[in-house]
Amino acid sequence: MRYSDRGGGLSAQERVRRERLRFRAADMFAGKMEPPRVARLLGITRKSAYEWYALWSRGGKAALASKGAAGNGCKLTDEQLTLLEKALEEGPAAYGWDDQCWTASRVAVLIAERFHVSYTARGVAYLLCRLGWTGRLRPRRGGPSGG
The missing domain is CATH 1.10.10 (Arc Repressor Mutant, subunit A)
Incomplete structure (x- = not known):
């Protein structure tokens, strides 16, 4: 499964789902689980698991929080x-x-x-x-x- 949270256009529901997935990974890291196993269990890439692990190591679970609300790409209010x-x-x-x-x-x-x-x-x-x-x-x- 390919996972990327860098693209735009995510719905609010999808953003919440992905944040929950990152938080599950954080809980696994806190339980001493290695990134490759987290990747397998959550169905994400090893690369994502290692990136999340690095973020979690530096900033805890909060570092894996969503960076913003889903947008529609509109530049106008x-x-x-x-x-x-x-x-x-x-x-x-x-x-x-x-x-x-x-x-x-x-x-x-x-x-x-x-x-x-x-x-x-x-x-x-x-x-x-x-x-x-x-x-x-x-x-x-x-x-x-x-x-």
Whole structure:
């Protein structure tokens, strides 16, 4: 079983499950169990067991606690998302574009100017999809006002 707690996007439930697994390992270490045996019993890699053992040795069980809550990868706060949606409803012309077509690139510029947060066009597309705006975006077209 491959175990990695370094990736993002874990649900809160999965983060709790993984923390419990690390705590079980800490209890085993406290009982003088060696990392390879802990790995076998918990179904984790030996590498993870040794990493956890090193953390536990330096900081005890607390060192194996989760480092943060699960996130959705969004760089904007809930308040900023609300303000973004209001801005999107006003339309691109309200922000200096010649037409009423939002593109991911235009929204990225809007986010950067209003919230001082950097997004790629692809990141904006994912964000807008989560907000339910996918059907209201237009692909970028050529020309000076195309995006």
